[in-house]
Amino acid sequence: MSTAASLRPRKAQIDRTATALFRSRGFAATSMRELATALGLEAGSLYSHIKSKEEILHRVCFGLAETFFAAFAAATEATEASITTQLRQAIEAHVRVLTQDSAASTVFLHEWRHLSEPARTEFLALRDRYEASFRGLIQRGIAAGELHAPDAAFAALTLLASLNWLPSWYRPDGRLTPEEIAHRLADQLLGGLIFTG
Amino acid sequence: MSTAASLRPRKAQIDRTATALFRSRGFAATSMRELATALGLEAGSLYSHIKSKEEILHRVCFGLAETFFAAFAAATEATEASITTQLRQAIEAHVRVLTQDSAASTVFLHEWRHLSEPARTEFLALRDRYEASFRGLIQRGIAAGELHAPDAAFAALTLLASLNWLPSWYRPDGRLTPEEIAHRLADQLLGGLIFTG
DNA sequence: TTAATTTGCTAACGAGCGTTAGCAAGTATA
DNA sequence: TATACTTGCTAACGCTCGTTAGCAAATTAA
Numbered sequence: 492m493s494t495a496a497s498l499r500p501r502k503a504q505i506d507r508t509a510t511a512l513f514r515s516r517g518f519a520a521t522s523m524r525e526l527a528t529a530l531g532l533e534a535g536s537l538y539s540h541i542k543s544k545e546e547i548l549h550r551v552c553f554g555l556a557e558t559f560f561a562a563f564a565a566a567t568e569a570t571e572a573s574i575t576t577q578l579r580q581a582i583e584a585h586v587r588v589l590t591q592d593s594a595a596s597t598v599f600l601h602e603w604r605h606l607s608e609p610a611r612t613e614f615l616a617l618r619d620r621y622e623a624s625f626r627g628l629i630q631r632g633i634a635a636g637e638l639h640a641p642d643a644a645f646a647a648l649t650l651l652a653s654l655n656w657l658p659s660w661y662r663p664d665g666r667l668t669p670e671e672i673a674h675r676l677a678d679q680l681l682g683g684l685i686f687t688g
Numbered sequence: 689m690s691t692a693a694s695l696r697p698r699k700a701q702i703d704r705t706a707t708a709l710f711r712s713r714g715f716a717a718t719s720m721r722e723l724a725t726a727l728g729l730e731a732g733s734l735y736s737h738i739k740s741k742e743e744i745l746h747r748v749c750f751g752l753a754e755t756f757f758a759a760f761a762a763a764t765e766a767t768e769a770s771i772t773t774q775l776r777q778a779i780e781a782h783v784r785v786l787t788q789d790s791a792a793s794t795v796f797l798h799e800w801r802h803l804s805e806p807a808r809t810e811f812l813a814l815r816d817r818y819e820a821s822f823r824g825l826i827q828r829g830i831a832a833g834e835l836h837a838p839d840a841a842f843a844a845l846t847l848l849a850s851l852n853w854l855p856s857w858y859r860p861d862g863r864l865t866p867e868e869i870a871h872r873l874a875d876q877l878l879g880g881l882i883f884t885g
Numbered sequence: 886t887t888a889a890t891t892t893g894c895t896a897a898c899g900a901g902c903g904t905t906a907g908c909a910a911g912t913a914t915a
Numbered sequence: 916t917a918t919a920c921t922t923g924c925t926a927a928c929g930c931t932c933g934t935t936a937g938c939a940a941a942t943t944a945a
Contacts, residue, residue, distance in 0.1 A: 513907075519716035520802065523933060532825055535935075536893045544933065601798065603719065641872060645864075649850045649876055656849025667842075675838060679846055682879070698922070720903060732905075733923045741903065893944070901938070914922070 502540045504532065507614040509547045514594045518548055518602040548602060549610055555592070555599040556617045562588050563624055574632035579681060581628060583673040585654050590669035600655055622647060650680055699737045706744045711791040715745055715799040745799060746807055752789070752796040753814045759785050760821055771829035771884065776878060778825060780870040782851050787866035788857040797852055818842055847877055 508529050512521040521594060523544055527534040566580035589596045603614050627649040632638035640646035654676060661672070705726050709718045720741055724731040738744060747862035763781035764774045766868050786793045823844040837843035851873060858869070 499891085515801075517714065517716055517801070519714055520933075524931085532892095533894060534933085535895075535897095538891055538934065604712075604714070640876065645872060646876065648853070649873065651855030653846045653850045656852065657844070660845055675842060676846065679837065679843065696921080701922095719901075721901085730924060731903085731926075732927095735904065736922055889942100889944075892940085894937100895940080896936090898933105898935075901932080903929100905928075906926090907924105909924080910922085913919085914932080915916100915918075 499540070505540055506547055506550060510592075510594045511599055512549050513548065513551070513602055514597040518544075518598070518605040522588060545605070545607065545610075548598070548605060551595055551598050552603045552606065552614055553610075553617075555588070555595050556614070556621070558588050558599070559585065559621055560617075567624075567628065574594065574628060574635055574637050575681065578625075578628050578638075579677045581625065582650070582654065582677045582680065583670075585651075586657065586673035586676055587669060589654065589657050590661055590663075591670065593661050593663070596658045600658065622651060623650060653680055696737070702734065703738055703744055703747060707748050707789075707791045707795055710745065710748070710799055711794045715741075715795070715802040742802070742804065742807075745795070745802060748792050749800045749803065750807075750810055750814075751813070752785070752792050753818070756782065756818055757783050757814075760818070764821075764825065771825060771832055771834050772878065775822075775825050775829060775835075776874045778822065778849070779851065779874045779877065780867075782848075783854065783870035783873055784866060786851065786854050787860075787869065789860055790858050790860070793855045797855065819848060824829060844853050850877055 505526070509521070509526050512526055512529060515526075523537055523660050524534045527537055530537075562584040563581055566584035567577045569577070569580075572580075597629065603609065603618075606614055626643050629638060629650075630643040633640060633643060638646075657672070657676075667675070706718070706723050709723055709726060713722075720734055723730045724734055727734075757779040760778050763777035766774070766777075769777075791843070800815075801808065803811055825841050826835060826837065826843050826847075827840040830837060830840060835843075852871075854869070866873070
């Protein structure tokens, strides 16, 4: 277990500040000296808390992956519910994770490729598994006659695409609350999926 | 006019190779020495053709912006067509640009933030104008009773989000042709937008 | 009170960065 | 043939990078 909360506080603070910088400048363009300055430290001091720059990225990417899996599992555990309901809950759970930490989400979505092997391959495997969860849900929905789509894989990709663009325009102080955004996204996306004819 | 085709051939080749590297490694993580090696050159030789690393990024980002605007204009010039038809054509035109040069598209979508001012602000203004074009189309569609959505801005963002994720999974040698992808995306997205009640 | 842990500093390392200057060969144009 | 342009080289510039070593103060645990 290596969630942010269980780390020593200073280390967690480094992770949070680094995540914000990685988001706005990108991993490669963020220097350890910038990060140190943002924390009121000298660059060398960071290494009393962390092993390397990439270690931070690793923790952010894999930590958020864990969060996404947990949220999906919780959203779909009520197996007596209709597939449509489960999918709606999974969408809303995904949106909730994205909005709860949009900085980490952006890093998760865009900066993982700066992981070196084998972490990079492991990460992609996790991401594939997550996409497969959505794909499976949509497939079962199609089989049950609740959803219609020419291709479950295609539909799953498009669905996650719509959701994952969110952190690039979401503002915590914006007009819509996370819950409203989640509802609307689910409405709009399911509106194109639910069998109406 | 500074499209890729009108450049001297060597310069155009540098742009193309750089675009491919910027896509896979990211702008900041791509060094001029890597770029030179990929072209069979020494690093210093690049500067007989270009002024700076950022100049390449600038040309890619603004060149593709031009392409997107031109494609949208051509797709919506038949003003006697229904809004739904225009929107479908705009979606398909957007997808066509994305698939025709998915490397440049990825750079356009993700690496623009490494532009320094004032180029960065100019770029964002262009992007906003492009989003506004889609928003306007959706708004007119709602007003005409052809489309239904609680919020045209929200619908436009989600729509472009679905489309813009494409370069991250599209493979030119994949199962679906660009035209098939364009059609399916338009179907799936409009299925959630077209007024059916 | 002693020992261990946490936190941070200064100084420096080897390496790689984008870029420039100066030169030279090849190619196209007049 | 003379001139200009294109293309490329070598060598080096000043700078920033991630990281380490060694030391020291503060805090916590025994």
